[in-house]
Amino acid sequence: MATSSAGGDKFTRNLVIGMVALVVVVGAAFSYFGSKGSTTAATPSSVSKTDGYGIVFNADVKNVPTIDVYEDFQCPICARFESINGATLEKAITEKKAKVVYHTLSFLGTESILAANASACAADEDKFLAFHKAFYSNQPAENAGAITATFLKSIGASIGITSSKFATCVDNGGYAGWVKNVAEAGAKANVNSTPTVFVNGKELDRNTQYFSPEAFAKAIAG
């Protein structure tokens, strides 16, 4: 680098470079710690840490395939996926034909975090699947400001959740820490798109198995 004729210039230059470097480092650290999960976060009862903090159905059923479903409540293709395959998954759960783990990712933004939190509140009422279904059939546009506590409580009310515990849980975002844990586990599992479905740890074929009800039903049969 060149030398400066005016000492003040050089000082100012280095000061600015230093400040910009500081912004970069502090910002990156902020992002890192902001998205880092916490082992002490409040967790819904149907969640299994060993299953990537997902909401688990049929955890104790033996000799059935494990189906991991990664979704973001705001993702439009996830709504399409739910409308095509939601009933198939629900049937597999009620008939105990599969262990199903729902991973509610939140990479699309803060409204995804609110929705995932509310789904965990619904899970505490044993209404996760109903909430999941009702939300997707009323899914608002992405990051349009429509997913609020009021909206999420109205989804809850539409499926018969009336408890004040649910309302408080939605209002306070009590499971926000858990939502981060889910996101972090999803990142470690190398999930790069939503929806992503694994059957016994093997990802389904995005070209053929996601949006054909027959192919999907066949794929999750194990």
Place this chain on the structure above:
Amino acid sequence: MNLNLIDKFAMGEYGKWFGLLARLILGGVLFAAGWLKIFTPAKSQMAVRAYEVLPISVANFFGIALPWFEIGLGILLVFGIAVRLSAMLGGALMVLFIAAISQAWARGLSIDCGCFGGGGSVAPGQTKYLSEILRDTGLALLGLYLFRYPLTRFAVEKLAKSEGE
């Protein structure tokens, strides 16, 4: 190419204005690219992972750090501070992006580059690899120009005057 002609242009009055334009474009694009990603770090991590080059933990680190690095370079270029260094780093970053996108294309992955937010897997047929590579090539050339001729109009940095080639 006649380097003398380019030298003459770059050292002249028009060249310094062109340098300002190059700084604003490269710096502005870097800043915008970073800004659009810092609010959704999980998505940014996803975009880096989707290239399937780096080990997952390293990709996740870059997904967090890269947007802030782009913002830093963008600020320096727009204001015209440490132009040589930041143009070199910005240009090198573009070359890196071109390499990453090219390998994804060659391997037949279907991803969005995630350059300005977004990213991750997309449906086959929705990829835009060629336009992404052309854009980054243009930006890399601007970086190269600024590296060679860091002396530009309206730069905060005055000492560039003694930094001529």
